Amino acid sequence: xxxxxxxxxxxxxxxxxxxxxxxxxxxxxxxxxxxxxxxxxxxxxxxxxxxxxxxxxxxxxxxxxxxxxxxxxxxxxxxxxxxxxxxxxxxxxxxxxxxxxxxxxxxxxxxxxxxxxxxxxxxxxxxxxxxxxxxxxxxxxxxxxxxxxxxxxxxxxxxxxxxxxxxxxxxxxxxxxxxxxxxxxxxxxxxxxxxxxxxxxxxxxxxxxxxxxxxxxxxxxxxxxxxxxxxxxxxxxxxxxxxxxxxxxxxxxxxxxxxxxxxxxxxxxxxxxxxxxxxxxxxxxxxxxxxxxxxxxxxxxxxxxxxxxxxxxxxxxxxxxxxxxxxxxxxxxxxxxxxxxxxxxxxxxxxxxxxxxxxxxxxxxxxxxxxxxxxxxxxxxxxxxxxxxxxxxxxxxxxxxxxxxxxxxxxxxxxxxxxxxxxxxxxxxxxxxxxxxxxxxxxxxxxxxxxxxxxxxxxxxxxxxxxxxxxxxxxxxxxxxxxxxxxxxxxxxxxxxxxxxxxxxxxxxxxxxxxxxxxxxxxxxxxxxxxxxxxxxxxxxxxxxxxxxxxxxxxxxxxxxxxxxxxxxxxxxxxxxxxxxxx
Numbered sequence: 001x002x003x004x005x006x007x008x009x010x011x012x013x014x015x016x017x018x019x020x021x022x023x024x025x026x027x028x029x030x031x032x033x034x035x036x037x038x039x040x041x042x043x044x045x046x047x048x049x050x051x052x053x054x055x056x057x058x059x060x061x062x063x064x065x066x067x068x069x070x071x072x073x074x075x076x077x078x079x080x081x082x083x084x085x086x087x088x089x090x091x092x093x094x095x096x097x098x099x100x101x102x103x104x105x106x107x108x109x110x111x112x113x114x115x116x117x118x119x120x121x122x123x124x125x126x127x128x129x130x131x132x133x134x135x136x137x138x139x140x141x142x143x144x145x146x147x148x149x150x151x152x153x154x155x156x157x158x159x160x161x162x163x164x165x166x167x168x169x170x171x172x173x174x175x176x177x178x179x180x181x182x183x184x185x186x187x188x189x190x191x192x193x194x195x196x197x198x199x200x201x202x203x204x205x206x207x208x209x210x211x212x213x214x215x216x217x218x219x220x221x222x223x224x225x226x227x228x229x230x231x232x233x234x235x236x237x238x239x240x241x242x243x244x245x246x247x248x249x250x251x252x253x254x255x256x257x258x259x260x261x262x263x264x265x266x267x268x269x270x271x272x273x274x275x276x277x278x279x280x281x282x283x284x285x286x287x288x289x290x291x292x293x294x295x296x297x298x299x300x301x302x303x304x305x306x307x308x309x310x311x312x313x314x315x316x317x318x319x320x321x322x323x324x325x326x327x328x329x330x331x332x333x334x335x336x337x338x339x340x341x342x343x344x345x346x347x348x349x350x351x352x353x354x355x356x357x358x359x360x361x362x363x364x365x366x367x368x369x370x371x372x373x374x375x376x377x378x379x380x381x382x383x384x385x386x387x388x389x390x391x392x393x394x395x396x397x398x399x400x401x402x403x404x405x406x407x408x409x410x411x412x413x414x415x416x417x418x419x420x421x422x423x424x425x426x427x428x429x430x431x432x433x434x435x436x437x438x439x440x441x442x443x444x445x446x447x448x449x450x451x452x453x454x455x456x457x458x459x460x461x462x463x464x465x466x467x468x469x470x471x472x473x474x475x476x477x478x479x480x481x482x483x484x485x486x487x488x489x490x491x492x493x494x495x496x497x498x499x500x501x502x503x504x505x506x507x508x509x510x511x512x513x514x515x516x517x518x519x520x521x522x523x524x525x526x527x528x529x530x531x532x533x534x535x536x537x538x539x540x541x542x543x544x545x546x547x548x549x550x551x552x553x554x555x556x557x558x559x560x561x562x563x564x565x566x567x568x569x570x571x572x573x574x575x576x577x578x579x580x581x582x583x
């Protein structure tokens with residue numbers, strides 16, 4: 001081999017060592033960069049120069065031509081990536097679910113510094129006091145006052161749950177926007193990576209790092225599956241549906257009119273929704289049947305991976321409407337498929353059921369009481385006119401507009417039934433014919449927390465119901481029934497619970513149920529956190545940059561560079577000697 005050829009051998013060593021040093025320096029510079037993956041230089045031998053070919057010997061005479069820089073690759077584990085993204089998504093699910101339960105527990109236990117349980121207890125005490133002296137104006141006034149306090153605080157607790165429901169709903173759009181943004185960026189990175197790597201040995205490692213980080217973030221929102229083709233494109237499935245392809249992103253949309261009676265956001269796949277063309281060239285979504293991203297009726301299970309992603313967790317916790325007792329008494333199947341898995345709707349329905357039972361039981365006793373003013377003087381009205389609680393909507397329905405928003409929303413406080421009806425009539429009159437034609441989202445309400453108030457007659461005159469019979473005797477039978485109603489154990493929280501409670505123990509059972517569920521979710525979350533930390537640590541050992549290890553590589557490559565440099569110097573001196581000696 002000629003001395004000139006040896007110069008090329010030395011040059012290959014210089015170039016390869018320099019590239020390796022650059023890669024090591026790049027690793028050191030990104031030691032604390034989030035999402036950065038350690039890079040490694042892959043080296044190989046250049047093609048050998050064959051001097052002599054003889055087939056009767058073991059090997060031909062060949063001379064090496066130097067070292068070759070193959071590529072700079074990322075050091076990653078596909079198995080750990082998949083495990084980390086799945087487990088981090090599962091952790092996000094239980095984290096959101098636990099926070100929802102904690103917020104609900106706060107709403108139930110404390111309300112502006114006063115526990116709701118105290119108002120319930122005060123109502124019970126007022127019944128006991130009235131049992132001692134039913135005809136006392138003091139005990140009668142106290143009973144009405146405590147009932148008003150009880151209902152007011154029940155409304156406040158329920159409004160707090162609805163408010164939290166709305167807060168969760170407000171986060172859905174932001175989550176969907178983030179998912180769409182991640183999808184668009186992944187598609188753009190696919191294009192850039194393919195352009196850089198096509199026909200070259202160079203790898204777009206920094207772009208791949210960004211794409212991997214986006215996949216990590218995307219996995220927190222839901223279950224993802226992905227694969228990379230031979231060109232470097234990554235295709236992504238989100239909850240089993242195609243999300244990112246090689247040249248397109250199937251965006252998610254938000255519906256607030258078609259699905260939820262409360263106007264809550266429902267994510268759907270835009271490509272699968274049914275639309276109609278408008279005259280101005282736009283499209284209007286008329287149905288999202290078959291376009292849903294999640295099937296929220298599925299049981300939550302790690303086995304089927306239905307407990308992954310904070311978007312699913314938020315949708316489950318929030319539900320699609322404000323729960324009432326009707327959701328429990330409708331049917332067991334309806335409850336289990338629509339209510340039970342939503343922690344907020346479930347608590348709303350159970351809480352409303354408790355208040356409903358108290359109100360209707362008291363009303364039923366008062367309506368049938370021998371001391372009811374209507375039985376004493378038939379000219380004053382019907383028996384139901386003198387019950388303690390009054391349903392605001394006699395036809396047992398509540399009206400909704402075409403957007404799924406309650407026409408009763410933001411009604412002024414303290415208005416009479418007549419004023420309420422006037423406002424609703426005015427709001428309904430302001431609807432267009434098209435909007436009025438779409439009215440039909442009616443739901444049963446009856447004696448719910450939101451739809452009930454204290455009888456204005458008793459508010460104005462608490463002693464109107466005298467608890468004195470026609471013959472002037474105390475109506476001890478009625479107050480005894482009221483007292484017994486509070487201690488009779490005949491109420492269950494929901495169809496899946498067999499333990500029966502009285503009015504006195506129901507609320508404590510409800511709070512205990514939430515607290516127990518919170519403990520379960522907290523345990524699962526902690527266990528999941530340990531799993532995520534374990535997988536993350538294992539992944540970090542592979543993808544993470546070790547300063548000590550990189551310094552060792554730097555010394556090694558520096559020595560290799562110096563060796564190549566000395567090799568070239570020796571060849572150069574030999575050439576100089578030959579030229580000088582033979583010149």
